[in-house]
Amino acid sequence: MSLWPTEPMVQASLVAIILVSIGIIFTLTYFKKWGWLWREWITTVDHKKIGIMYLICALLMLFRGGVDALLMRIQLAFPDLQFLDAQHYNEIFTTHGTIMILFMAMPFLFAMFNIVVPLQIGARDVAFPYLNAVSFWLFFFGALLFNISFVLGGAPDAGWVNYPPLSELTFSPGPGIDYYLLSLQISGIGSIATGINFLVTILKMRAPGMSMMRMPMFSWSVLASCIVIIFAFPALTAALALLSLDRIVGTHFFTMLHGGNPMMYMNLFWIWGHPEVYIVILPAYGVFSEVVSTFSKKRLFGYKSMVASLLLISVASYLVWVHHFFTMGSSAGVNSFFAVASMAIAIPTGVKVFNWLFTMFRGRIRLSLPMLWMLAFIPTFALGGATGVMLAVAPADYQFHNSYFLIAHFHQVLIGGVVYGMLAGLYYWWPKMFGFQLVEKLGKWAFWLFNIGFYVCFMPQYALGLMGMTRRMYEYPSGMGWNGLNQVSTVGAFIMGIGFLLIVAQILYSIRHGKRDTTGDPWNGRTLEWSLPSPVPHYNFVRIPEVKGRDAWWMMKQEKGDEATSTPSSSIQPIHMPNSSGLPFLMSLAFFVAGFGLVFHQFALAAVGGIGIGICLFLRSLEQDEGYMLSPKEIRRIESAQGRL
Amino acid sequence: MNEQGVERDETKMRRSSLGKMLLLAVPFLLTGCRDRFLVLDPAGPVAETEYNMIVLSAVLISIVVIPVIGLLIYIVRKYRDRPGNDAPYQPEWADSKRLEIVWWGIPIVIIAVLSVFTVRDTFALTQPPSDQEPVTIQVTSLDWKWMFQYPESGVATVNYAKIPAGVPVQFVLTSDAPMNSFWVPQLGGQTYTMPGMAMRMWLQADQPGTYYGHGANFTGKEFAKMEFDVIAEKPSEFKEWTKQVKESKPKMTKEDYKQLKEPGVVEEKTFSSYPSDLFKEIVMKNGGIYRKEEHQHILND
Numbered sequence: 040m041s042l043w044p045t046e047p048m049v050q051a052s053l054v055a056i057i058l059v060s061i062g063i064i065f066t067l068t069y070f071k072k073w074g075w076l077w078r079e080w081i082t083t084v085d086h087k088k089i090g091i092m093y094l095i096c097a098l099l100m101l102f103r104g105g106v107d108a109l110l111m112r113i114q115l116a117f118p119d120l121q122f123l124d125a126q127h128y129n130e131i132f133t134t135h136g137t138i139m140i141l142f143m144a145m146p147f148l149f150a151m152f153n154i155v156v157p158l159q160i161g162a163r164d165v166a167f168p169y170l171n172a173v174s175f176w177l178f179f180f181g182a183l184l185f186n187i188s189f190v191l192g193g194a195p196d197a198g199w200v201n202y203p204p205l206s207e208l209t210f211s212p213g214p215g216i217d218y219y220l221l222s223l224q225i226s227g228i229g230s231i232a233t234g235i236n237f238l239v240t241i242l243k244m245r246a247p248g249m250s251m252m253r254m255p256m257f258s259w260s261v262l263a264s265c266i267v268i269i270f271a272f273p274a275l276t277a278a279l280a281l282l283s284l285d286r287i288v289g290t291h292f293f294t295m296l297h298g299g300n301p302m303m304y305m306n307l308f309w310i311w312g313h314p315e316v317y318i319v320i321l322p323a324y325g326v327f328s329e330v331v332s333t334f335s336k337k338r339l340f341g342y343k344s345m346v347a348s349l350l351l352i353s354v355a356s357y358l359v360w361v362h363h364f365f366t367m368g369s370s371a372g373v374n375s376f377f378a379v380a381s382m383a384i385a386i387p388t389g390v391k392v393f394n395w396l397f398t399m400f401r402g403r404i405r406l407s408l409p410m411l412w413m414l415a416f417i418p419t420f421a422l423g424g425a426t427g428v429m430l431a432v433a434p435a436d437y438q439f440h441n442s443y444f445l446i447a448h449f450h451q452v453l454i455g456g457v458v459y460g461m462l463a464g465l466y467y468w469w470p471k472m473f474g475f476q477l478v479e480k481l482g483k484w485a486f487w488l489f490n491i492g493f494y495v496c497f498m499p500q501y502a503l504g505l506m507g508m509t510r511r512m513y514e515y516p517s518g519m520g521w522n523g524l525n526q527v528s529t530v531g532a533f534i535m536g537i538g539f540l541l542i543v544a545q546i547l548y549s550i551r552h553g554k555r556d557t558t559g560d561p562w563n564g565r566t567l568e569w570s571l572p573s574p575v576p577h578y579n580f581v582r583i584p585e586v587k588g589r590d591a592w593w594m595m596k597q598e599k600g601d602e603a604t605s606t607p608s609s610s611i612q613p614i615h616m617p618n619s620s621g622l623p624f625l626m627s628l629a630f631f632v633a634g635f636g637l638v639f640h641q642f643a644l645a646a647v648g649g650i651g652i653g654i655c656l657f658l659r660s661l662e663q664d665e666g667y668m669l670s671p672k673e674i675r676r677i678e679s680a681q682g683r684l
Numbered sequence: 685m686n687e688q689g690v691e692r693d694e695t696k697m698r699r700s701s702l703g704k705m706l707l708l709a710v711p712f713l714l715t716g717c718r719d720r721f722l723v724l725d726p727a728g729p730v731a732e733t734e735y736n737m738i739v740l741s742a743v744l745i746s747i748v749v750i751p752v753i754g755l756l757i758y759i760v761r762k763y764r765d766r767p768g769n770d771a772p773y774q775p776e777w778a779d780s781k782r783l784e785i786v787w788w789g790i791p792i793v794i795i796a797v798l799s800v801f802t803v804r805d806t807f808a809l810t811q812p813p814s815d816q817e818p819v820t821i822q823v824t825s826l827d828w829k830w831m832f833q834y835p836e837s838g839v840a841t842v843n844y845a846k847i848p849a850g851v852p853v854q855f856v857l858t859s860d861a862p863m864n865s866f867w868v869p870q871l872g873g874q875t876y877t878m879p880g881m882a883m884r885m886w887l888q889a890d891q892p893g894t895y896y897g898h899g900a901n902f903t904g905k906e907f908a909k910m911e912f913d914v915i916a917e918k919p920s921e922f923k924e925w926t927k928q929v930k931e932s933k934p935k936m937t938k939e940d941y942k943q944l945k946e947p948g949v950v951e952e953k954t955f956s957s958y959p960s961d962l963f964k965e966i967v968m969k970n971g972g973i974y975r976k977e978e979h980q981h982i983l984n985d
């Protein structure tokens with residue numbers, strides 16, 4: 040089979056990819072940056088740098104997923120339009136959904152986990168820095184494998200849920216589905232490892248004095264999210280593995296013939312899939328809790344309730360998966376149970392909303408960018424949660440299911456919740472990551488455009504659902520009265536697109552013109568990350584802080600005033616640091632090779648990749664890696680450069 | 685002071701024009717084309733039940749959503765960090781048992797009420813919507829078309845179905861292609877059509893009319909074309925139609941079915957008969973054979 044594509048759109052994408060790659064290679068070579076790239080980034084095990092790499096990938100994927108979205112919205116702007124053909128449209132909505140959840144939302148979260156959690160709990164790194172690098176590179180190569188599918192052989196086209204029997208060989212013979220299966224599998228291993236890593240980090244590496252009930256709310260939300268990851272992702276792993284076996288070696292787990300049962304896949308998929316939506320929303324709740332308290336200059340209201348509701352949600356999220364297929368004909372008893380359980384999730388969610396509101400009540404509210412996104416989140420999410428409850432009413436869901444009403448619901452919670460949350464986090468912790476602030480004005484424009492665009496884009500979709508329009512239609516008849524609302528929705532999507540571009544512009548502009556953050560505490564923060572200089576030195580804390588209560592840094596400032604940041608030079612001890620390693624990168628590259636081989640059923644290539652993985656594991660097992668000690672002299676040099684001595 | 689006044693006027697103006705825009709949008713959305721909102725325009729008891737649940741759930745959740753948005757606006761306006769803002773400031777106040785009980789309590793009550801009705805109607809919808817003698821229609825989703833078989837009279841149609849108005853119709857659903865979903869919004873919500881399964885769904889049209897239907901679960905390339913009409917007629921006319929079809933339309937042979945099953949889009953078709961046991965065969969060969977007991981009662985009815 041020739042890999043060179045025949046269609047103009049695919050050819051154009053391929054040419055663009057090749058040109059950009061050549062450009063990057065040329066620039067790196069010209070400025071002699073290869074060594075720097077290898078030493079400082081590819082081999083790093085520093086959680087802050089890994090976080091930044093996750094962040095860059097997430098923003099790139101947001102861009103790609105966003106372009107997919109605009110292509111779809113152009114196609115739907117008019118009935119019977121011939122802009123995309125059926126095959127392309129189907130590929131594009133599949134890649135859009137998969138990318139946004141797995142290759143945009145997940146790395147965005149992991150960026151925040153990495154950048155913030157160790158700083159917030161007073162740790163020098165995560166529990167397993169090497170494993171952390173493995174996670175990142177597995178995600179990276181998984182995403183790469185997924186993204187090349189469009190130009191090499193054809194993208195998956197069975198929807199992000201990838202239901203068999205449509206996704207079985209009989210109906211989808213090309214490599215697209217195999218790309219989906221293998222890339223999700225590879226990045227999924229990384230996600231499980233991240234879940235374990237941060238769970239252990241939070242349980243074991245908190246600074247002295249930081250009991251669980253003194254932990255900042257973001258760290259609590261990461262803990263809850265990690266618990267869900269650890270219990271939910273294995274179900275996805277199993278579903279993907281069984282379907283891969285069906286396709287690659289001819290088993291019959293989910294086929295139509297020979298006793299396969301596609302319904303089993305749907306159960307496995309949603310046993311992961313529903314918890315997944317909570318995996319991505321819980322950390323966003325955490326971000327909002329931090330932001331609302333900082334920008335209201337007030338303690339977080341109802342801390343205990345907030346913790347209880349996080350944990351309740353993470354447990355309950357395992358008990359609701361059937362609401363994604365009420366229409367599969369389960370008995371009335373089963374549907375009733377899952378309907379009531381799903382609605383019940385709204386209770387702790389509602390409690391959180393009231394606690395956020397009352398954090399602001401009798402506070403002093405500053406409308407900086409992180410807070411603006413927080414404020415926009417509340418009504419958006421309240422509405423999205425409300426339509427979630429409507430969907431959970433099984434008899435009503437028989438009408439909503441797979442219609443545009445459902446599409447509107449989950450975009451409202453995913454964009455209004457997860458994307459707003461991650462943007463709030465991005466604005467909030469940006470100075471901590473990079474040492475300068477983002478200019479407000481462009482950001483405000485972006486904020487308003489994105490928000491208005493959101494409502495213009497998605498409110499009409501509720502109406503379209505009620506008018507009977509189903510999802511995943513590449514074209515629709517003109518006599519149904521759907522034309523106008525579809526056009527409005529497309530306009531909204533473009534307004535959001537402009538909003539996104541302004542955010543990019545804001546970042547680029549601020550690199551030169553943003554105000555430097557010399558204090559390390561630009562927002563008058565409350566948690567430990569704000570006690571550190573920005574950007575944070577690679578060892579994080581010179582001395583591990585002693586925590587005396589919630590909002591530890593706030594208390595230190597109250598107690599010591601300006602003295603809070605300075606360290607007596609004499610008290611500096613040597614610091615033990617982990618070594619960098621190229622193995623995580625190389626092993627993940629081997630995973631990529633193996634995955635690519637399996638996609639095209641080239642078993643020799645797959646074996647080469649497999650052997651590569653084996654060698655890397657073997658080398659790591661034999662490695663004697665004691666890390667190294669950072670001398671007090673070196674530490675003193677770094678600290679005094681930051682004005683901290 | 686002057687400046688502040690100007691600012692306030694401006695926001696007021698902005699707000700009122702926003703209000704006007706919303707007011708303009710409401711009739712456009714609701715009255716201008718209410719008949720377009722198929723889900724909100726039920727034409728039978730099943731869709732009616734579902735419609736009532738939609739309205740009830742919308743009302744109940746507004747009890748929480750509206751106060752939340754109201755509170756948000758109030759709080760943000762009142763507690764801005766402005767010099768001279770003399771609203772109370774209590775940075776350490778972060779706990780109130782009484783308030784917490786209120787906002788755990790209210791959602792619990794709302795969800796409990798909604799749950800009772802949900803469970804009631806989930807059970808109700810598994811029963812025939814009225815006690816008239818029902819009609820059975822077997823539905824098969826194919827790539828990318830719908831086949832309807834009438835076991836009582838032996839006729840078959842493609843991409844449209846005729847039903848008698850005022851009579852409960854038992855649709856028995858399967859698929860000889862990837863899983864789809866059978867949805868006729870004005871008559872009632874959907875059920876999946878699955879290979880190797882025979883699912884039952886009750887619908888009923890109260891009045892004669894033509895009702896839009898569409899597959900609701902993605903099945904590949906031309907899924908967007910899986911539209912069909914359900915045409916309800918007076919029972920006497922329905923009988924008459926069946927008779928005419930029997931007399932004037934071609935038979936469906938095994939060969940015809942094989943062709944129909946080939947992936948592609950086709951026009952409406954009508955057949956006076958079909959190979960005996962075709963539906964059962966479709967269910968059995970796609971895996972029904974492994975779940976015989978489950979389906980026996982539906983297939984033999």
Ligand code: HEM
Pocket residue numbers: 200316317319320362363364381382384385388423424425426427428430431432436439440441445448449452453456457
């Ligand atoms: C109050 C809380 C919520 C409830 C009761 C709820 C309920 C539901 C129900 C019943 C469905 C299935 C509808 C159907 O397929 O017919 C659904 C779909 C979905 N929900 Fe929610 N939801 C809630 C919150 C969320 C949140 C917080 C997220 C993500 C951040 C989310 C993301 C999704 C997604 C992605 C889907 C659709 C997946 C697909 O079919 O492609 N939901 N929700």
Ligand SMILES: [Cu+2]
Pocket residue numbers: 312313316359360362363
């Ligand atoms: Cu769910």
